[in-house]
Amino acid sequence: MARYYVYIMSNISKMIYTGMTNSLTRRVREHKEKVNEGFTKRYNIHRLVYYEEFQDVREAIAREKEIKGWRREKKVALIEKVNPKWKDLAANE
Known part of the structure; x- marks a missing residue:
């Protein structure tokens, strides 16, 4: 069964990047x-602070677009609801 993830990465300064994979x-x-050029490499976005899992790629894409459309405050609230200290959820990766 395929799985898809919407995730939010951050850096020490709490800049946010939302993606899907x-x-x-x-x-x-x-x-x-830092494999890929761009925003996350430039700003050292390397900490996984939030993710959701989906079975349907269309749902994952829709959720990614939804979150990307939110204001920063709403994204921060989403992260802090499950990860109030912004810990790296993939610290052992």
Whole structure:
């Protein structure tokens, strides 16, 4: 059964990046190792602070778009509801 993930990465300054993937472990590793050019590499976005799992890729894409459309305050509230200290949920990856 395929799985898809919507995730939020952050850095020490709590800048936020929202993404979607079919392999959370691989994608988080790519962020940590700065494999891809762009926002997350430039701002050292390397901490997984939130994620959701989906069975349907369309639901995951819709959820990613929904979260990306939110104001920062709402994203912060979503993160802090399950991860109030902004711990790296993939610290061992």
